[in-house]
Amino acid sequence: MRITLKTMLLIFVVLLLISTTSFAKERLNRPSAVEYYNKLNKKIFSDFDNADINVKEYVQIKDLVGVASKLNETDRRLYERNFKVFVERKFQERDQYVYVFISTKKDSKYKNNKHIIIDSETNKVLVEGKGWSSLK
Structure with missing residues (x-):
């Protein structure tokens, strides 16, 4: 025995x-997230010129919500909610790696943001989005 x-x-x-x-x-x-971004076709995604915040991460889907911690409080809450829904939908692929890019910019009237999540194996865009809000 x-x-x-x-x-x-x-x-x-x-x-x-x-x-x-x-x-x-x-x-x-x-490649790292920065290396991948530098090679990425800018028609697919590009940071805002003079952006306030640019986030570039290479993470597993299960760790996606943590990426939002790099943002200010308002954006953090928004992206935590959105990423949490994404993680729940992708429960089967939680260990899969993705590239995540987020860019935010404020001007005198508006706050703009955009993001994209790309599968690291297939290079397919899994999710992308843009938004804006009035500062007044």
């Missing part, structure tokens, strides 16, 4: 190491 238990434990450790290594390798083979 001891030999079997030791053997099973050894097999478990080896499988754990293999899966951890493949996970790390997957992450290393992808």
